[in-house]
Amino acid sequence: MVARRLVLERCAQVAGLLAAAGLLPSAARAAWPQAAFDAKNLADAVKALGGSAPVESKDVTLTGPDIAENGAVVPVGCACSLPGLKRLALLVEKNPNTLAAVFDVTDALEPNFSTRVKMGQSSNVFAVAMLGDGKVLYAQKEIKVTLGGCGG
């Protein structure tokens, strides 16, 4: 047991050294919210991004197909017309890591983004809007996938 603990400690030390030297890719860019992208569900991801408990709202729109033929490329869009919007995020509930993308909204942009995401299986997709006053709103839509996007 003692030996195993030692090995574990050594590993942690080495990892720490690598991180300090900027050799670990994830540690090299601190701006990227690692914890949020590691989250397994909506509430955890929002919390890791610094938001409160999300509330469903009609002011957030999520566009996407009802049925996606190919889970590797599912076109989705998110939009929110509320003032004071800070961030828009796209999440796929049943993916291994829920969070797919985060967009920081500035005044120079229309709060409307479209992209394409992968979906492992049929699942709820969330568009989350984080407002300047700390409110977190979301919209959800179920997208059925006929062919998963995570298969080998």
Next chain:
Amino acid sequence: MAADPMRIRAQAQGDKAVVRVLMSHEMETGQRKDSAGKTIPAWFIQEVTAAHNGKTVLNAEWGPAVSKNPFLQFTIKGAKAGDKITVNWVDNRGEKRSDEATVT
């Protein structure tokens, strides 16, 4: 730069411009295994930024769930024909790519 250029199209629509970007990237999730059963390491775009005439207007953080050869569409207010749009990305290996387009 290792990666292929992005395809950027920026079209003026009234007092704003719709920008569509197609990036060329594997976007490997780190979940898949190769034929020998070894996990293929994750390799994906982490950060995307866009600038309008040199001023940053968009910051986005992406996870591996964004599709291979990612597509992104956004709208810049107050952009007109002739303006320059620059799009940059950085992936989790630290590779970068920057491309520029003119609003038409």
